[in-house]
Amino acid sequence: MKISILHLEDGLHQFQETINRGSLHFYRDEIYPDDIQVNVDLNKFGKNITCSVEISTRAHYICDRCLAEYQKNYIESFSLLFHTGNDRLITDEANVVILSPDQKEIDLLPFIQETLILTIPMKQLCRISCKGICPGCGADLNHEKCTCAEKPVDPRWEKLIALRK
Numbered sequence: 001m002k003i004s005i006l007h008l009e010d011g012l013h014q015f016q017e018t019i020n021r022g023s024l025h026f027y028r029d030e031i032y033p034d035d036i037q038v039n040v041d042l043n044k045f046g047k048n049i050t051c052s053v054e055i056s057t058r059a060h061y062i063c064d065r066c067l068a069e070y071q072k073n074y075i076e077s078f079s080l081l082f083h084t085g086n087d088r089l090i091t092d093e094a095n096v097v098i099l100s101p102d103q104k105e106i107d108l109l110p111f112i113q114e115t116l117i118l119t120i121p122m123k124q125l126c127r128i129s130c131k132g133i134c135p136g137c138g139a140d141l142n143h144e145k146c147t148c149a150e151k152p153v154d155p156r157w158e159k160l161i162a163l164r165k
């Protein structure tokens, strides 16, 4: 998502773009099966351009516990400060990008991509209370009962079990 800054006037500007999901290629990009909506509030003041970027789309996850597929509305935002020149800049802004004076446009796509990657949850759960799959019988404990206890015991183990009791 490129924004031309060549003739951009000082003040507030808004940009909207739909990024085709097919144009983003990264590891695990299948998590975002839809197009990605991007809204940018840009504020230019002299050599500085701040961008507040909001990304929204649909995220498609697979639960770590029960392997069910589930979806969530995805909304994330970040801000960036682009600064032209090599003078020292004092700012509270965490993300500062230095531009060379001959730069004609800024490209937000790498930052959007980075945000999409960094916000993939470490743990994906269809719900907090997901009971997962029984490692013994393979039952999805959210919908089925574990049948481990009902299984007939191998007669060769019966003596051992009796001993333990």
Ligand SMILES: [Zn+2]
Binding pocket: 063, 064, 065, 066, 067, 068, 125, 126, 127, 130, 131, 132
């Ligand atoms: Zn689950």
Ligand SMILES: [Zn+2]
Binding pocket: 134, 135, 136, 137, 138, 139, 146, 147, 148, 149
């Ligand atoms: Zn079981």
